Amino acid sequence: MNVTQIDMTGYDKCIAALEKIKEHRMSTGPIVKGEELYYTLLIQLFREVRQAWDEGKPFFLYEMSIPNELFVGMGVPAMEYDMICGSMTTLLRAHEAVYGAALKIGVREEICSAQRTPIGILAKGWFPKPAGIVYTNLDQCDNCAQSANIMGQLYDVPTYFLNRPFRWWSERGVQMMVGEFEDAVAFLEERTGRKMDWNKLKEAIEISVEQVKIIREIHKLLMVKPCPVRARAASFAHWIKWSFAGRQEGLDYFRAFRDEVKALADKGLGAVPNERFRLMSLFTPPQNQMKMLDWLEHDKGVALVSEPYYFRVGPWDMDPSKPLESLSRQYYHESYYRFYSQMEEYLDMIVQDAKESGAQAALNWFNSKCRMGGAMSKIVKDTLADKVGIPTLTVDVDLLDPSPASEKRTKERIEGFLESLFTDNVAAA
Amino acid sequence: MEIKPVEAIEEAMRVNATFPYTDPSREWKEKGGKVVGYNCIFIPEELIHAAGMLPFRITGDNKELGLDNANVYLYTSTCSYIRSCFELALGGGFDFLDGYLSASACEGVQRLGEVWSAYLKVPMLMTLDVPRKINQRCKEFYRDDLATMKTKLEEQYGVKITDEKLWASIKLYDETRALFHELYEMRKAENPPIYGSEVMELLNAAVRMPREEYNPLLRRAIQGLKVSGRQLTGKTRVMVSSSVLNNAEFLRGVERLGALVVTDDVCTGARYFWEPASENMADDPLQVLANRALGTGFPCPRTNPPVHRTERILKMAEDWRVNGLIALTMRNCAPYVLDLPMWKSKLEEKGISVLDLDIEYGGTVTGPARIRIEAFVEMLSMQAVW
Ligand code: SF4
Ligand code: SF4
Numbered sequence: 001m002n003v004t005q006i007d008m009t010g011y012d013k014c015i016a017a018l019e020k021i022k023e024h025r026m027s028t029g030p031i032v033k034g035e036e037l038y039y040t041l042l043i044q045l046f047r048e049v050r051q052a053w054d055e056g057k058p059f060f061l062y063e064m065s066i067p068n069e070l071f072v073g074m075g076v077p078a079m080e081y082d083m084i085c086g087s088m089t090t091l092l093r094a095h096e097a098v099y100g101a102a103l104k105i106g107v108r109e110e111i112c113s114a115q116r117t118p119i120g121i122l123a124k125g126w127f128p129k130p131a132g133i134v135y136t137n138l139d140q141c142d143n144c145a146q147s148a149n150i151m152g153q154l155y156d157v158p159t160y161f162l163n164r165p166f167r168w169w170s171e172r173g174v175q176m177m178v179g180e181f182e183d184a185v186a187f188l189e190e191r192t193g194r195k196m197d198w199n200k201l202k203e204a205i206e207i208s209v210e211q212v213k214i215i216r217e218i219h220k221l222l223m224v225k226p227c228p229v230r231a232r233a234a235s236f237a238h239w240i241k242w243s244f245a246g247r248q249e250g251l252d253y254f255r256a257f258r259d260e261v262k263a264l265a266d267k268g269l270g271a272v273p274n275e276r277f278r279l280m281s282l283f284t285p286p287q288n289q290m291k292m293l294d295w296l297e298h299d300k301g302v303a304l305v306s307e308p309y310y311f312r313v314g315p316w317d318m319d320p321s322k323p324l325e326s327l328s329r330q331y332y333h334e335s336y337y338r339f340y341s342q343m344e345e346y347l348d349m350i351v352q353d354a355k356e357s358g359a360q361a362a363l364n365w366f367n368s369k370c371r372m373g374g375a376m377s378k379i380v381k382d383t384l385a386d387k388v389g390i391p392t393l394t395v396d397v398d399l400l401d402p403s404p405a406s407e408k409r410t411k412e413r414i415e416g417f418l419e420s421l422f423t424d425n426v427a428a429a
Numbered sequence: 430m431e432i433k434p435v436e437a438i439e440e441a442m443r444v445n446a447t448f449p450y451t452d453p454s455r456e457w458k459e460k461g462g463k464v465v466g467y468n469c470i471f472i473p474e475e476l477i478h479a480a481g482m483l484p485f486r487i488t489g490d491n492k493e494l495g496l497d498n499a500n501v502y503l504y505t506s507t508c509s510y511i512r513s514c515f516e517l518a519l520g521g522g523f524d525f526l527d528g529y530l531s532a533s534a535c536e537g538v539q540r541l542g543e544v545w546s547a548y549l550k551v552p553m554l555m556t557l558d559v560p561r562k563i564n565q566r567c568k569e570f571y572r573d574d575l576a577t578m579k580t581k582l583e584e585q586y587g588v589k590i591t592d593e594k595l596w597a598s599i600k601l602y603d604e605t606r607a608l609f610h611e612l613y614e615m616r617k618a619e620n621p622p623i624y625g626s627e628v629m630e631l632l633n634a635a636v637r638m639p640r641e642e643y644n645p646l647l648r649r650a651i652q653g654l655k656v657s658g659r660q661l662t663g664k665t666r667v668m669v670s671s672s673v674l675n676n677a678e679f680l681r682g683v684e685r686l687g688a689l690v691v692t693d694d695v696c697t698g699a700r701y702f703w704e705p706a707s708e709n710m711a712d713d714p715l716q717v718l719a720n721r722a723l724g725t726g727f728p729c730p731r732t733n734p735p736v737h738r739t740e741r742i743l744k745m746a747e748d749w750r751v752n753g754l755i756a757l758t759m760r761n762c763a764p765y766v767l768d769l770p771m772w773k774s775k776l777e778e779k780g781i782s783v784l785d786l787d788i789e790y791g792g793t794v795t796g797p798a799r800i801r802i803e804a805f806v807e808m809l810s811m812q813a814v815w
Pocket of ligand 2: 536673759
């Protein structure tokens with residue numbers, strides 16, 4: 001199952017395509033600073049890894065929820081693989097080829113595309129060979145916990161699995177994760193022949209603390225009436241958060257993003273031209289159909305005023321003097337981890353956010369290959385109805401693979417839901 | 430040659446025929462005993478047993494069920510094993526349980542516990558935090574969570590689980606493991622005395638009745654087989670691999686097509702008993718249980734690193750001299766789907782063919798599955814001749 005030949009053509013095409021998109025966006029419309037920075041940083045990351053590969057220097061692939069601060073401390077480039085491989089597949093319009101390659105080695109369609117995509121990309125040999133792959137179980141996602149085993153075997157590179165406890169808020173859980181991080185550092189040191197620069201890691205954590213403070217501000221701004229935050233922004237912010245945690249560029253991005261939405265809010269302006277519906281957005285919209293979010297805003301007047309998965313970070317701040325312990329504890333305070341852990345925690349979080357935001361209804365972007373989400377879709381609906389009194393539309397979508405869910409059908413379902421909301425509102429009035 | 434029935438195997442079959450509320454569990458309850466359900470081998474039965482209660486493995490039925498009710502709660506992306514368990518539960522099949530212990534073993538097991546506790550009346554006591562990694566740190570962490578589970582059991586039922594009781598339970602369950610090893614050794618013979626489907630009946634009964642009654646039954650089965658003079662013949666020797674399999678009928682179907690099912694890689698089969706606790710000795714019984722569950726003997730597909738599991742499968746296929754392996758891939762069992770590529774080609778490199786078959790929990794050897802298995806068995810039997 002080993003890949004013998006690396007083909008960088010697709011990788012380079014992605015860089016070129018991103019540059020074109022950025023250029024196009026800047027020339028045709030009023031591109032906001034945050035959005036411009038998003039494209040700039042995405043291109044930068046592609047280039048950093050390309051350069052390391054060209055110069056024969058080590059770089060790493062890592063999974064979402066492995067803290068990027070570790071790589072910053074080591075001074076090595078690193079790429080978060082599920083989101084980046086998703087972008088590559090979309091930019092290259094290579095869904096069929098990528099999923100076909102994954103299927104050929106036995107990774108079937110029922111496996112979440114967030115994990116099938118990197119496997120497919122590596123099976124095609126479209127990614128440079130990293131010094132190692134660092135991955136984890138996100139508490140409980142089976143796919144996340146195992147996909148990198150296949151990736152490691154495909155590229156014949158060592159992997160490090162970081163075990164995350166299920167009840168991670170316990171002191172015992174923190175203690176275990178500190179140990180897991182120590183081993184991760186040892187792995188990185190062994191693979192690079194370098195030592196961790198602990199001062200640099202502390203600095204990275206200081207930067208992350210600032211980033212998180214801004215994310216909290218954005219979370220509050222989201223709830224302002226009219227909502228000053230664009231629906232697309234959440235996905236962008238999520239990607240930057242993971243890829244540029246601990247980096248000044250990431251902090252600059254969040255500052256620009258916050259300043260823009262704050263300026264709008266101060267002027268009493270919304271990001272949606274004619275805000276008619278204020279909805280909660282659960283989990284993550286299909287990343288291959290982001291135009292649907294534009295359609296929601298422009299054609300339907302929907303503002304997503306509650307996005308707990310992306311923005312509801314807990315109140316605690318990391319302590320840079322205890323870097324590994326801080327990274328472990330931070331895990332508890334990250335909003336989206338709750339999705340992967342105890343159902344109760346997740347339900348509490350969304351109830352709180354729904355209440356605070358005053359959302360009229362919820363859209364549950366349900367990734368139909370995700371067992372964590374699937375088993376929760378009914379209880380999410382029941383809980384929001386019982387405890388907040390709002391209806392939920394569960395939309396079957398796929399995170400990255402456009403084939404299972406047609407955009408047309410999804411829009412029809414959302415339209416029907418909005419109509420019923422409108423009728424209910426009129427009736428209530 | 431006539432294959433004589435073995436009385437103890439028939440007794441196991443009678444127990445299974447009364448599943449879910451099996452006769453022995455009913456008798457246990459009638460005598461005032463408590464029954465605690467669990468549905469993953471990462472929950473040590475010894476802990477429940479040492480609390481003086483009957484550990485009962487929650488599974489689906491021996492046949493494919495309609496899952497319409499469970500689908501509403503768990504959606505079709507949850508594996509059919511988990512949905513089958515819940516379908517039975519929704520119909521009141523597990524109402525006789527006095528408690529339910531869950532584990533963070535995989536997405537399905539975890540979410541089943543949570544949805545169960547939200548919508549059904551059997552009290553869910555706790556979800557055990559089961560690490561996915563085999564190392565000392567994880568074993569110690571797991572041990573500590575077992576200690577929490579022990580306290581929960583003690584508080585809930587007003588019992589005391591002493592070390593002494595735990596050691597006694599470990600000894601009793603190790604006895605079962607040793608007996609199963611003895612039984613599996615017999616299956617290495619050119620003409621083994623027992624069908625794979627019969628072994629499955631014995632395995633199913635083990636987790637549905639009191640162990641004090643079960644061990645003598647298993648011993649009688651082994652003894653009965655020894656004196657039976659049974660010598661089974663088949664066209665080829667196969668191993669069956671899957672995440673979870675309770676359906677003896679499926680194995681019967683494979684055997685009817687002429688294959689001898691001589692061993693397995695299944696969580697309700699060899700993986701259940703493979704690693705004895707006695708090989709993981711420590712001063713503390715909870716640590717022994719943790720070391721066993723996260724041991725390298727025969728790990729579950731969900732466990733990292735995958736190398737130990739790959740080695741075990743290769744070794745087992747060699748030791749039991751199998752010609753082919755039937756990999757039963759249950760849709761939406763991500764741990765298995767993502768593990769299979771890790772060892773499939775390695776087995777094939779050794780000349781052992783692998784049939785990768787999609788199946789739902791409780792499925793039988795009919796339709797396309799039958800055609801594919803039949804062709805596989807024929808292909809293997811030709812190879813055996815060559
Ligand atoms: S969407 Fe679900 S299955 Fe996919 S990576 Fe996330 S938790 Fe795992
Ligand atoms: S069959 Fe697979 S997904 Fe289902 S409970 Fe077992 S390991 Fe989990």
